[in-house]
Amino acid sequence: MAHTLPELKYAFDALEPHIDAKTMEIHHGKHHNAYVTKLNEAIAGTDAENLSIEDLMANISKYGAGVRNNGGGHYNHTLFWEILGPSGNEPSGKLNDAINNTFGTLNGLKDKVNAAGATRFGSGWAWLIVKDGNLEVCSTPNQDNPLMDDAEVKGTPILGIDVWEHAYYLHYQNRRPDYLGAIWNVINWDAVAARYEAAL
Ligand code: MN3
Secondary structure, eight states: OOOOOOOOOSSSSTTTTTTTTHHHIIIIIIIIHHHHHHHHHHHTTSSSSSOOOHHHHHGGGGGGHHHHHHHHHHHHHHHHHHBBSSOOOOOOOHHHHHHEEEESSHHHHHHHHHHHTTTTTEEEEEEEETTTEEEEEEETTTOTTTTTTTTTSEEEEEEEOOOOOOTTHHHHTTHHHHHHHHHGGOOHHHHHHHHHHHHH
């Protein structure tokens, strides 16, 4: 089964001014597209061709760096586009209760995710995951993610923030904390809540 680049459900400029249109266009059309192309090349003719992207992540230790980096890149960016959106709403329902129970407030959660992203050296991702029914914040290097069978902290990702420089450099240059501060204006919490309920 060949993997395909998912279409964005909003325009490249829909997340302005927090994420600029040029960054979105390059990030989706060039970076993510390259992960998909290289993943398909890396799995061609192997048993990995028959696995869903989630099953591939859950068995990633059996495969080489090409499958890991490009498969992780495809999974991570697919999730990223889904949990972003122009409307910038607030968490509600069960997810909101869980956030308040675990982190005190929504700002408590944001602080933890921002700290995880700001302290991830080099390139990687900051995550909100469901682990044993509870919310937890962690980060991963490169294109790794918490679904991988050899991840340091394992769980089901429900929100992921890309902290590679390609995600923010055109608009924020080296100011990763400014990007992390702004991205909360364009989180689609309905999508995060749907992922949360599915993970329970
Ligand atoms: Mn990226």
